Every structure is written in structure tokens, then in C-alpha cells.
Amino acid sequence: MRMTTWLASIVIIAALAALGGCASWRAEKRSPPIGEFVDVQGERIHLLVLGQKGSTQTPVVLIHGASVNLRDMKLALGDELAKTRRVVIVDRPGRGYSTRPNDGWRLDRQAALIHQAVKEAGVEKPIVVGQSFGGAVALSYALHHPEDMSGLVLLAAVSHEWPGGVSWYNKASGWPIVGTLLRRIVIPVYAPIAAKSGVIKSFRPDPAPESYYEKSGLTLLFRAKDFRNNAADLRHLKPQIVEMAGRYAAIKVPTAILTGADDPTVSPRLHSAALSRELPDAYYEVIPDTGHALHHSEKAKVIAAIDLVAERARAEKMRQNAAE
Secondary structure, eight states: OHHHHHHHHHHHHHHHHHHHHHHHHHHHHHSOOOSEEEEETTEEEEEEEESOTTOOSOOEEEEOOTTOOHHHHIIIIIHHHTTTSOEEEEOOTTSTTOOOOTTTTSHHHHHHHHHHHHHHTTOOSOEEEEETHHHHHHHHHHHHOGGGOSEEEEESOOOSOOSSOOOHHHHHTTSTTHHHHIIIIIHHHHHHHHHHHHHHHHHTTSOOOTTHHHHTTGGGGGSHHHHHHHHHHHHTHHHHHHHHGGGGGGOOSOEEEEEETTOSSSOTIIIIIHHHHHSTTSEEEEETTOOTTHHHHTHHHHHHHHHHHHHHHHHHHHHHHHHO
């Protein structure tokens, strides 16, 4: 009887694992790579370059947040910005179709890989735009590579310590054996069922864009390796933010900080407001009646902030040239 039960358990686990593998295959079939790959420090970074190469407007780099991939930034801002300027959108290291090293959860490591990938793409001194977790990466980019950027735009960015931890499934993902079973069996099968309601929650109080779930390639998150990396990013985030928060005054590039007044995910008070106090020269705007996904719901205001940072960068360059 014990042998029969044991064999039945093995068969069930194998069947569920196969079902999880099929779910991952379907996710990649529906949302294949849409950009190009550049080799950086032994890793392959997937990025999408849009817009006219000869544009005189300052180029922009878009860095997406947790749980999503570069398609989110393409839908929100990339296509519109590309009408007037060069735009680079990246899959953050370990997310989407980008690879990463074992320490790729480090903000400075992600920033370094993105920085080098942007240079490989032939884009110089961009304005770096980061949303949510991507905002934390953008802050690290500004701290470590200020000479290679023209400005910084932070959208609902994670910047300071907050109470609480991470969701149970992101914590469990890091456990031996249990984490592997979770990522390979439970998440690929169960998560897509719950994801659509999660989209509604993340956009609240704004409605999600039509067909966002399908167009954003959100199901790529539910592949085992992508989910593992996303969970590791979130588990390791707070200690890095605590260490980084005391150094923001060193950021001297023109900066804009935007947040939604009704953001339930990244507290405007704990993050953007605190950051604006450390960067008093930054443009700071709290947008009423909008939430975490302001890069979608308040596209015009975000683009206006990017234009403002570009203008400030041009003015600063003119002052430096006049002083020489």
C-alpha cells in the first residue's frame, strides 16, 4: 500500500510539473521576445530600441517595475515617446528574456548591466525613467553612473524603508525544495487564474488599459526562473533601500519625482515625499485621483515631466559650456 501511494504521488507531481511546463511554453509562445539581445558581462540583456536614431531630443531609458517586463513600459510610455526621441526599454536582468548572474538581485548589479547594455545599443547620456522597483534601480543608476546620464525621472519609486515584509509566496520561493515545487508546479498553474484580479488591484483606482493582461505578457512572470528572480528581487530589496537612502543627496542630475496620491502599493508619503526632501531641487508632483500605475493613467503628465528634465539638462549643459 505504501509503495502504491508513493508511486501515485510521484505520478501526480510529474503530471503537475508537466502541466507547469506547458503553461510556461504557452506564455513564451504568446509573448515572444520583441527586441534584440546584447551581451554584457557574460549575460544576455533583452532590450527594445524605438524611435529615430537621428533625433535631436534627449534619449530615454525605461526601466520596468516588479512582476512585469519591458512590454509594460512599451505600452505605457515607449510607443508615445518614440514619436519624438530615441527610446530604450529593457527587461531588467533576470526578468522577461534577460539573464543575470547569481547576485543579480542587487540593485547596483542590475543598474550596471542596464548601463552597459544601453551603451552597447549606442545610446549616450539618456534620461533614465524608473517605475516602482524600477525606480529603485534608476536611483542606483544615478548614484553609480551619473556621468552617463542626462536626467532622472522616478514614478512611484521605491526609495525608503517601509513597514512589513514580502508576500508569503515570494518568501517561500527562496526555501529549498518547497520553493522549487512552488515555482514549477503551483505558480504556473494557479497564478494565471488569479492574475487578472491582481491587475485590477495594481491599477486601482484607475481602470487597467484594455487587454492589458494579454498585451503586457504578464504570464511570463509565472515561468519558474522568472518567478524565482522576481521573488528574490523583492526579498532583498529593503536592506538595499535602507543602505541607499542616506546617499540620495549625491544625485546632481536634473530629477523629477511623480507619484499617485492614491497609490496603495508604494506609499507616496514614505517614499516620494521623503525623497523630495532629500532632493529639494527635484521637480515633485503628487497626482490626485490616481494610483500606482501612473505611467499608464497619467501618461501626458509623465511625458511632460520627462520633457522638463530634458530642458533642465540642456540648460545645465549650456551653463557648463559658458563657464568653460
